[in-house]
Amino acid sequence: MDKIQCALKDAEPKNKEEPENNLIRKGEIIDKCTELNHDKLVKLTKDTIHNVIENDPLLSGLPADVTIEELKAQIAVAQGQAITLYLNRGELPKLGIVVPPHNTTVLDLKKAIKRHTNLSLKREKVKKKISWRHVWKKYHLCFGTVRLINDNENIKAYGITNKAELYYVKRRREKNKLMKHS
Incomplete structure (x- = not known):
């Protein structure tokens, strides 16, 4: 979030006469920051799910790309x-x-x-x-x-x-x- 705020401060216009260009520039900077962060977030989420499945004795036999149906089935087996x-x-x-x-x-x-x-x-x-x-x-x-x-x-x-x-x-x-x- 700090990077976005710093980037937005850098995008502040030097002269106050171009507010439309300023909004477009701010939007471009936010898009670039979220694109980079989205990829990292997806990878982090997948790694976290993989670690949870791997370390849980109930779910340890499931594959890394487990489906919700498989999770529900495994839980149903554990509950009898x-x-x-x-x-x-x-x-x-x-x-x-x-x-x-x-x-x-x-x-x-x-x-x-x-x-x-x-x-x-x-x-x-x-x-x-x-x-x-x-x-x-x-x-x-x-x-x-x-x-x-x-x-x-x-x-x-x-x-x-x-x-x-x-x-x-x-x-x-x-x-x-x-x-x-x-």
């Missing part, structure tokens, strides 16, 4: 209002998915997987778009040896609890799918 499930994607790293423990259907779980996967790809700067219709047509979600087939079924019916590990299993083609009814 949500559970974390892990999706084993083979060669890719496991993906943590946060869902509410009550009244969560397999369809809700699939939507959460879609959200978390897309966010993960965005962070890795992968531009490839995933056809989720194709994924769900070719693969089942699996928990242990149980395939999550019914989208309307509650995940508790499958025995899924906190920190459970899910994975994809390729669907088998059902022969003679169309059978004649007699």
Whole structure:
């Protein structure tokens, strides 16, 4: 603030006959000072948020560019209002998915997987778009040896609890799918 005040004093006209030019000059100086300070302020804010997340044991596992949704989900897990499930994607790293423990259907779980996967790809700067219709047509979600087939079924019916590990299993083609009814 002192720099702005000093700059404004320097912008005072030598003669009092040009008040319009003086206002324009003051505005230019303020704009230049705020532009410089804005960049520094953004960097300082990002660094501070990163330090808070890194030093807080509750938030320490979150990435530096955390979203508000991820923060709320992590807080819900800590308060027991949500559970974390892990999706084993083979060669890719496991993906943590946060869902509410009550009244969560397999369809809700699939939507959460879609959200978390897309966010993960965005962070890795992968531009490839995933056809989720194709994924769900070719693969089942699996928990242990149980395939999550019914989208309307509650995940508790499958025995899924906190920190459970899910994975994809390729669907088998059902022969003679169309059978004649007699």
